[in-house]
Amino acid sequence: xxxxxxxxxxxxxxxxxxxxxxxxxxxxxxxxxxxxxxxxxxxxxxxxxxxxxxxxxxxxxxxxxxxxxxxxxxxxxxxxxxxxxxxxxxxxxxxxxxxxxxxxxxxxxxxxxxxxxxxxxxxxxxxxxxxxxxxxxxxxxxxxxxxxxxxxxxxxxxxxxxxxxxxxxxxxxxxxxxxxxxxxxxxxxxxxxxxxxxxxxxxxxxxxxxxxxxxxxxxxxxxxxxxxxxxxxxxxxxxxxxxxxxxxxxxxxxxxxxxxxxxxxxxxxxxxxxxxxxxxxxxxxxxxxxxxxxxxxxxxxxxxxxxxxxxxxxxxxxxxxx
Numbered sequence: 001x002x003x004x005x006x007x008x009x010x011x012x013x014x015x016x017x018x019x020x021x022x023x024x025x026x027x028x029x030x031x032x033x034x035x036x037x038x039x040x041x042x043x044x045x046x047x048x049x050x051x052x053x054x055x056x057x058x059x060x061x062x063x064x065x066x067x068x069x070x071x072x073x074x075x076x077x078x079x080x081x082x083x084x085x086x087x088x089x090x091x092x093x094x095x096x097x098x099x100x101x102x103x104x105x106x107x108x109x110x111x112x113x114x115x116x117x118x119x120x121x122x123x124x125x126x127x128x129x130x131x132x133x134x135x136x137x138x139x140x141x142x143x144x145x146x147x148x149x150x151x152x153x154x155x156x157x158x159x160x161x162x163x164x165x166x167x168x169x170x171x172x173x174x175x176x177x178x179x180x181x182x183x184x185x186x187x188x189x190x191x192x193x194x195x196x197x198x199x200x201x202x203x204x205x206x207x208x209x210x211x212x213x214x215x216x217x218x219x220x221x222x223x224x225x226x227x228x229x230x231x232x233x234x235x236x237x238x239x240x241x242x243x244x245x246x247x248x249x250x251x252x253x254x255x256x257x258x259x260x261x262x263x264x265x266x267x268x269x270x271x272x273x274x275x276x277x278x279x280x281x282x283x284x285x286x287x288x289x290x291x292x293x294x295x296x297x298x299x300x301x302x303x304x305x306x307x308x309x310x311x312x313x314x315x316x317x318x319x320x321x322x
Contacts, residue, residue, distance in 0.1 A: 023064030028321040030130035031055040031080070038312035046311050054080040055089065057130070059321075071099040073114075092170060095145055107153030107160075113170065114150050117161035117183035118142040118211075121195045125217035125226045126252055128264055130319040131299055132283055134228070135250035135268050141211060141232050142199065143169030146179065157187040167201050177202030185215075193217045208235045222262065225253035245273040254287070262287040264299075278306045285317075295319040 035051040056079055063073040077094035081087035097112030119134040119142070126134055136142055148165025160183065166172075167179035179202070185195040194216050201209040210233050217226040227249070234244040252266035268281035285299025297317040304310040 023062055026059075026061050026063075026322060028057070028059040028061075028319075029055065030057050030317065030319040032315040032317045034313050034315040036311065037314050038310060040309040040311065042308065043311060046313070050083060052083055054083075056080060058089070058091075059094070060091075061095075069101045069103070071101065073097055073099070094170065104151060105153070106155070107151050110150040110152065110163075113145055113147045114163075115144060116142065116146050116150075116163060116165070117181050117197060118144070118199065120161070121183065121185050121193065121197075122215050122217065122226060122228050122250075125193065125215075125219050125224050126266075127224055127254065128252075128266075128287075128297075130295070130317055131264070131285065131297060132266065132281075132301065135248055135270075136211075136213065136228075136230060138268070138281070139246065139248065139270060141230070141246070145169055146181075147173075148178070150181075159185045159187075167203075175204050177204065177208075191219050193219065203235075206235060209233070210235070222256040223254050225251075227251050247271045247273070257286075260289045262289075280304045285315075293321045 031054050033051070033053050036046050036048055039046055039048045039050075058078040059075060061073065061075040063071065065071045073095050075093070075095040076091040078089040078091040080089060093113065095113055095115065097110050097114040100109040100111070103109035119136050122134045123129055123137075132138065137144065146163065146165030146167065146169055148163060150161065150163035150165075152159075152161045154160070161181070162183075163181040165179050165181070167177065168174055179199060181197075181199045183195060183197045185193055188194055195214070197211075197213040197215070199209075199211045203209060211230065213228065213230040215226065215228045218224060228251075229249045230247065232246040234246075236243055248268060248270040250266065250268040252264070254262050254264035257263050263284075263286055265284040266281070267283075268279075270279040270281075271277070272279070280303070282302040283299060285297050288296045290296055295318070297319065299315050299317060301313045301315065302310055
């Protein structure tokens with residue numbers, strides 16, 4: 001812990017010093033007060049009446065143009081360690097990359113720990129990462145960042161994001177294979193976005209992983225809507241088992257309810273073919289914009305499954321950035 005804090009102190013000192021040299025510092029924080037209103041008797045992670053204030057995400061970011069064609073980003077992330085864990089929040093490196101602007105034609109090249117395309121488009125349209133992760137992120141299908149090389153660009157209304165990385169995200173490489181990502185999105189109209197996505201993670205002993213996803217989103221001036229459908233296959237046949245397939249759909253939307261208010265909602269349905277289970281997620285809430293980049297959002301989150309009773313949480317989520 002002392003080494004971590006010493007590292008953070010050093011980086012903060014370096015960052016603020018660099019700010020004077022025309023870099024940019026920004027931050028983002030969100031969290032909740034939550035109360036578990038209903039829970040399955042066997043649920044030890046979120047039992048009935050558990051409640052707490054918590055930070056679910058803290059970002060501290062520094063970015064700077066280091067030359068005409070090159071830029072860097074360094075981002076630290078921290079979050080609540082969890083109920084009754086007795087541990088302080090410890091930061092880790094979320095992003096650390098070099099961006100070569102138009103390094104290949106009109107496309108930018110990213111080298112280092114950068115964001116993956118797995119749910120980048122859908123998360124932007126959803127617009128409420130402070131309330132919940134998108135469906136792939138929620139079900140731990142992939143990572144938001146990976147260490148490798150990426151190519152991002154656009155040709156007219158078509159945008160692309162291609163990447164090859166280690167696979168484990170912010171963790172160190174743990175096998176000889178690599179993960180390949182690809183996203184193609186098309187802006188069909190001023191507010192309509194279509195995306196096709198696929199990835200392949202080469203794993204040893206015949207345990208490869210592959211994901212396919214389709215997304216359609218509508219992004220208005222103040223409201224949005226989206227539909228995401230995916231299939232994830234964990235190959236086990238080569239290791240003497242039966243392939244595991246996870247499929248799901250997520251539908252979400254938000255609408256203005258006045259000058260400072262919006263309502264939002266989401267519904268996910270997940271199928272675990274191997275266990276013949278079904279998981280459902282329902283979220284609804286109200287977004288009050290108290291000031292620019294400051295939001296207070298009372299909401300209700302309901303999780304249910306075919307093999308357990310529903311978990312119901314009432315939450316007051318706060319969000320702010322600078």
